[in-house]
Amino acid sequence: MASHSFSPYVSFPGNAAEAFTFYHEVFGGSLDLQKYGDTDTTGFxxxxxxxxxxxxxxxxxxxxxxxxxxxxxxxxxxxxxxxFLIGLESVAEAESLIAVLTGRGSEIAMPFALAPWGDHYGQVRDPFGVLWALVVSTEE
Structure with missing residues (x-):
């Protein structure tokens, strides 16, 4: 069976290195960053x-x-x-991530609170203009 994956792809206006460094520091994980100067652009x-x-x-x-x-x-x-919607496990985890994002120049676009559909939900716009939605499901 074939393996499938999904990943948003964002074209930044000349500041991708700065944005991906920011995301790596905030969200963790492994970052692979390749610049054009390190690749063969023959035929581009x-x-x-x-x-x-x-x-x-x-x-x-x-x-x-x-x-x-x-x-x-x-x-x-x-x-x-x-x-970009991030599902988190707890309200405390979401609030902690919001604090990290806002502490690094992001702005609250929608306060994190109990939403009409029963989950906790909020939005933060990062310094690069990307809107991050955070949700904590109340379903067990």
């Missing part, structure tokens, strides 16, 4: 800056996330049309 349809991130993969902690530096004029991440 463009000439990427050598310090730009060609590919980054964060896995093994609270999240799995892939990405790199994007190129073009429309490179902004701040939006309310998407968020």
């Amino acid at each position: 349809p463009f000439t990427p800056p050598p310090d730009a991130v060609a590919h980054a993969q964060l896995s093994g902690g609270l999240i799995t996330l892939a990405g790199g530096d994007g190129f073009g004029d429309d490179q902004h991440l701040t939006s309310d049309v998407y968020s």
Whole structure:
């Protein structure tokens, strides 16, 4: 049987190295970060800056996330049309993660509280514009 996986991929506007370092410090796991200057770009349809991130993969902690530096004029991440949802085991664990995120420059977008559907839920926007939703299920 084939193995499947899912990972969001984010194209950052030139600050992928900074963002992935931040996520590695906050969410843990293993970070693999490759810059264009460390790869063979022969045959590429463009000439990427050598310090730009060609590919980054964060896995093994609270999240799995892939990405790199994007190129073009429309490179902004701040939006309310998407968020990355992290399911946590306890309210205390969620509150601790929120404290770490806000202590590092993130802002509360929606206070973490008991939601109408019965779970605890809240949102935090990180310094890179990504919206993180945190949920703790009350189901046992």
